[in-house]
Amino acid sequence: MDMKNILKVSLVAVLALLVTTGTNAQSRKERKILYNSQYNYEIEPVGVGQDGTKVFKVWGYGKDVGAAVMNAKEAAVAACIFKGLPGGQGSAPTPAICSQPNAEVTNAEYFENFFKVGGKYLQYIALTNDGDPSGEDRLKIKKGYKVAIYVQVMYDQLRKQLEADGIARRLDAGF
């Protein structure tokens, strides 16, 4: 085998290695997508909220702390609508307001408007520790921050709004 062939074979081998490792490990780009994912809500229950509200700790990502806090507020409302809240600290699991599958795709236009910067979703966040999170709730990550805030979401009002807009089904719909 001459030098040229050896080079060719080793190039193929290196490429093959790259391809196989690439399928298993998560690349930096993929991790970035994960951070931006609309499905990646990190929620931690903290107890039972007052009548019609839910309280929990929610994480957000952003270039600076302010952006991460806004992202966390968005995630808090989005989790109530699409994902539901896990149980813990004395509170039972709460199901998602939109029980039908793929609600975020079916009503994409509505939710784009609902979650736009300064959008209506902010109306349903009642209380947060809006001062800059510190200590273990503020993590410096590469190119930004991951922060946690405590939120109280006006869950019943949010549900009623979505029911009135025809996005979620009322319990007594059809009767």
Add this chain to the structure above:
Amino acid sequence: MKRILLSSIFLLAALVSFGQAKKPIIMIVPSDQYCISRNYKMTFQNQGMTQTLPDYKTALQTDPDLRMVITKMGQIMADRGFPLKDLEQELKNLEQERAESSMLTSSSSGSEMSESPIDALKRVAKADIIMDLDFEIKRQGPQKYITFTLKGLDAYTAKQVSGAAGAGKPSTAASPELLLEEAVLSYMDGFNAGLQRHFDDMFANGREVKVQIKVWSNWGQNLESEFGDDSKELTTIIEDWFADNCVNSRYNLSDASENFMKLEQVRIPTMRTDEKGRPRAVDTRSFISDLRKYLNGMGVPSKLYLRGLGEAWLILGEK
């Protein structure tokens, strides 16, 4: 995706075009375990056997925790569009009704109202969906916590359609009332989601009901007698009718003899169009009324006996 979208459009279109289905009545009833363990019970002898039954009236009149939980749950359900039938008020109404109907006479002839023994027996508190409730304040050292069980039961099929159960977070400082309120707030969303699934299934696949076919003993014929041009057994004729009229032909003949047929998981449509073209809500009585007419046409008279929104008996032989 496309299929999901299409099916939800069809479902919505069906709901919009067909109007309103019959709304089930929901009532909270403390569980037998709750009443009996707290001595809200009535004990009597029935043919040599001691029988213990829950005494709802005493429970509701004397137990403040129970009243609070029922009120809180009622408030949440009313907010979701399902005002609950109140057991305490219903029991009072029934007592009043009993007193009034025994005193009421016609002004011209002095006649009493006609009432058969079965009419009197039917004067009980009834609901289509029962919320069977049970809770207990438990102690662990200095701490208190609540165990909470709530079952949503379909009164006719006896199926559990929704449920919520669990234990709350132990607390030293919080009062039992606060812990109870927390328990209700915590579990009701999950319970209502279960109820929503039940209703969604009902609109998609029909209301699930129970039907019994029975025979009067003086009829002289039974369910094995042959009728019609092609001399089919009555059991087969009735089964064929259910296959033709149930939603997706879904029913289950769970037991039968020459004298009775027990049909369960019968899926009846929630809406239909009547002779005048108006949309009408369907309940078991109106559904089985069609079977009665069909059998009448074959020379089989029958009596239709209603047991609520979800159960009816058809007794063959005479009215």
